[in-house]
Amino acid sequence: MEENNDTIKDIDLWATNSEEGGWNISSTDEGSQKMLEQEDEVTTKIQMGSEVIDDYFIEDDISDDERMILNMGPQHPSTHGVLRLQVELEGEVVRRVQPVIGYLHTGMEKTGEELNYFQGPTNTTRMDYLSPFFNELVFSLATEKLLGIEVPDRASTIRILMTELNRISSHLVALATGGMDIGALSMMIFGFRERELILDFFEKTTGLRMNHNFIRPGGVAADLPDNWQKDIEEILKVIPKKLKDYDEMLLDNPIWQGRLKNVGILTTEECFAYGITGPSLRASGYAWDLRKMQPYSGIDKYEFDIPVFEEGDVFARWRIKVLEIFESLKIVEQAMGNMPKGPYKIQDKKITPPPRKRLDESMEALIHHFKIYTEGFKVPEGEVYTTVESPRGELGCFIVSDGSSKPYRMHVRGPSFCNLQALPVVMSDSPIADAVAAIASLDPVLGDVDR
């Protein structure tokens, strides 16, 4: 053997001994191995991307000449709709931010006063267009609270099933657009691809991919389609597998970690001050989830956990959305397993319209149908504020009724509107490149902001 080696060395296949370029022909593997041994542990971790240090230092003595005011938006893909930001820059550093909103304002609260309670969900479902079921649910819950009625078990379970599926699809969009903003374009394609699976089920059940008007006061609009279990099983099987793919792609990715860690930090106190709820609050170290604390539609019967992170940075806000999808899948599975039999809407003909078939046989059914579709039903006087945990935080609905069939005042507390106020806190005194990551992590939906 030795002789053999020697002969090869003599021939000098790799030309290591030649004067020109010997060093770049020889394998560098051995050399890098040696370097790894010599480097201390921290440096190695930084180089491999498992530890991120915030090495961006802002110089304090920049002259005023370098200050400039820049307009971001309203037509800019990374502002998630028609958000306009007036950014004051000092070199590359964001010093002050002023969000300018209202480009999507369509006066939905005023419209809500013109529509009766039966038509109400048609209006509210268009507010937060990524989580329409939550908007319908909160309006229906408020109306039911004023009426003093309880919906049947099957209706509540269908509501939970649909809203939790909606949470998954909404979070998938958040992950997708968040990835796109940072430059992980495959993440965008992946996120929208998996969302399609859920939207297909929505289309099958409600007839529409978005703006369903499915959850209505008194129950839901229709029963689940035939063989719905098969579709849900498909979702339960595919989504976790795909989420593992995302993790493989992004979780240990040094670029991803470097862009997201220690960026756009929100402390718990800042969250309280700016009224931030939902995943952003939980990523800042406070376990507050309305599904656990102030449950609605019997969601307290389901077993699930609330993921909490202490860091409060963009990475934590991204990670918590991934983990929440897993928790929502748990709820969907339980809802599928325990779907009760029975009516899917309340059997009070004054509130929910009779089935279409009955109209040909019964005079009373025809009268009820006519009454509901023309005048609507009357709701007792009172004021009510109900809340649900939407994918972005606390979604509230404030209805004042004067005893007629239309709300006297209908106000929706959108979580995006409130969360957007924190943008100046998150963005100021950080480089402009991080600003886009910070906007994406707060996940504002401008339909909900402007209403």
Add this chain to the structure above:
Amino acid sequence: MIENLHVTIEDYFQKVEELKNDGYEMMVDLTAIDWFRKKDPRFEVVVNFLSVSKNKRISIKVKLNDDLRIPSITSLYPSANFYEREVFDMFGINFENHPDLTRILMPDDWVGYPLRKDYGTGRIPVQFKNAPKVD
């Protein structure tokens, strides 16, 4: 489950301060109601607070005087900033000591306050008189 509290406009700021010291960490919602020709005084401001430590909500209602002025609570709860601007925009209620009381959803040069009850919904009247005849 939500506690309702009616306070006068003089006590309003002090009451909010008490609530903040009392452990209501968040101001979650601030809006107004226009009781046009139904009640007197006409405008009412409704503020919802949430205590995450005690898992409680409280709702404060304030009736406004005719000058439509109310102290701003932005200094206590920064989250009130956008909400007070929205109420100013939609109802024309002035919040004193607000850092930047400008229109937020409507354009800056808009005239009128859209969510008031005497503000029309802007329907275009349909004229059937000159409609083409169907033979």
